[in-house]
Amino acid sequence: MAYSQPYGKTITTGSLFAYDTDDYYNCFKGKPTTNLLTTIADSQGNQNTTYFKTSYGVETAFIPGLGGNRPVRYCNIYNDYSGGSGACCPNLFAFGSFTVSPSTSYVYQIIYRTKNGYVSTNYMYQYQYGPGGYVGEYGLYDSSRREDLGDGWVHAWGVFTTTANTNSITAYLFHYEYAIYNKVQLAGIMLTQGTEVLRPNQFLPVNTTRSTEQSLYNLIDKTSLNLNSVSFDASGSLFFDGTDDNITTGITTLGSRATYEAVVKCLANVSTYNMFMGTFLPYIGFYTGNSIIFSDNIGGVQCTIVGGSLSLNIWYHVVCVRTYDGTNSTNYIYVNGVQVASGTFSGANYNYGTPLNIGDGQSPDWYPFRGYIAVAKAYNRSLTEKEIQTNYKTYKARFKLS
Numbered sequence: 001m002a003y004s005q006p007y008g009k010t011i012t013t014g015s016l017f018a019y020d021t022d023d024y025y026n027c028f029k030g031k032p033t034t035n036l037l038t039t040i041a042d043s044q045g046n047q048n049t050t051y052f053k054t055s056y057g058v059e060t061a062f063i064p065g066l067g068g069n070r071p072v073r074y075c076n077i078y079n080d081y082s083g084g085s086g087a088c089c090p091n092l093f094a095f096g097s098f099t100v101s102p103s104t105s106y107v108y109q110i111i112y113r114t115k116n117g118y119v120s121t122n123y124m125y126q127y128q129y130g131p132g133g134y135v136g137e138y139g140l141y142d143s144s145r146r147e148d149l150g151d152g153w154v155h156a157w158g159v160f161t162t163t164a165n166t167n168s169i170t171a172y173l174f175h176y177e178y179a180i181y182n183k184v185q186l187a188g189i190m191l192t193q194g195t196e197v198l199r200p201n202q203f204l205p206v207n208t209t210r211s212t213e214q215s216l217y218n219l220i221d222k223t224s225l226n227l228n229s230v231s232f233d234a235s236g237s238l239f240f241d242g243t244d245d246n247i248t249t250g251i252t253t254l255g256s257r258a259t260y261e262a263v264v265k266c267l268a269n270v271s272t273y274n275m276f277m278g279t280f281l282p283y284i285g286f287y288t289g290n291s292i293i294f295s296d297n298i299g300g301v302q303c304t305i306v307g308g309s310l311s312l313n314i315w316y317h318v319v320c321v322r323t324y325d326g327t328n329s330t331n332y333i334y335v336n337g338v339q340v341a342s343g344t345f346s347g348a349n350y351n352y353g354t355p356l357n358i359g360d361g362q363s364p365d366w367y368p369f370r371g372y373i374a375v376a377k378a379y380n381r382s383l384t385e386k387e388i389q390t391n392y393k394t395y396k397a398r399f400k401l402s
Contacts, residue, residue, distance in 0.1 A: 242370025299347020307341025
């Protein structure tokens with residue numbers, strides 16, 4: 001998995017707008033959803049008998065796959081069932097009861113660590129109830145559906161469908177281990193409607209809803225970006241569907257010296273111009289899917305440059321730069337840190353005043369883009385070639401850029 005890469009490693013001076021979907025702390029919070037679990041209750045309480053001992057608390061733990069320290073719940077447990085504890089299957093944590101829909105898919109996810117690596121299929125357990133009462137029960141943990149987050153931490157998930165009679169669920173974490181001292185730490189637990197398994201950095205606290213206005217933030221001024229017109233793939237990644245998906249930045253003026261930057265992957269030639277950034281002019285896109293087009297308005301005239309030899313389904317770092325020497329404007333296209341096109345035109349940039357869009361040229365749905373736009377930035381100055389290459393090197397390993 002790709003770990004979060006701090007935005008601060010890239011050039012930021014002069015940036016008016018920026019998002020980075022790998023910056024989970026400051027920018028991309030994840031797909032809008034609701035965590036249906038209502039609580040995390042310490043089911044056993046603190047006990048200290050000869051054959052059964054439990055103690056609960058909250059502490060801070062470093063989880064490599066989440067990129068830092070997180071508050072976690074824990075339970076220290078010793079259960080000598082054979083010795084006479086009488087506790088065959090203690091439920092260490094209870095996650096509450098909540099309403100669900102019948103014949104509907106749900107995803108159950110957990111982030112946990114145990115001191116000795118023990119885990120039970122019932123770490124994600126659920127009872128289903130209907131109008132007539134009890135319907136059924138089972139655990140969802142399976143070692144084939146898990147990922148290692150480092151230092152013993154694990155993200156696991158399961159997908160299930162409620163029965164035709166189910167209208168509510170009660171959820172627990174059950175622990176079956178005898179005459180052994182262990183420590184169970186819980187960093188996240190989530191149950192959401194649908195089949196999308198969200199990344200562990202996109203977990204929500206219990207009984208919490210994330211709206212489309214809470215999912216993505218402009219890194220420069222921390223304002224929220226409305227994602228009502230954007231899609232998400234099965235893993236919760238930001239996706240543009242090539243029909244009507246876009247983000248309006250609110251940025252209307254960059255000036256005669258400007259830079260547009262993005263890390264993009266085009267999936268299909270939905271049109272001649274697959275625009276991933278733009279206004280009425282300028283606009284930037286995949287031209288017939290195999291090159292980059294940068295069309296600008298210089299001195300009231302449309303001026304266009306095209307360059308690069310690109311492929312579909314591959315990530316690229318694309319930068320378009322506008323310079324101005326007081327008489328002429330020179331525009332450049334860089335792909336993966338290399339200049340692939342340039343053109344000099346008489347006059348300065350003319351701004352139409354329409355907001356810069358991500359995902360198409362201008363609303364509504366003007367040559368929309370189909371693919372992924374993981375990073376998007378706009379600067380009110382011309383980045384130098386050295387600065388462009390610095391940013392490219394920052395993204396190169398993460399996106400496997402050439």
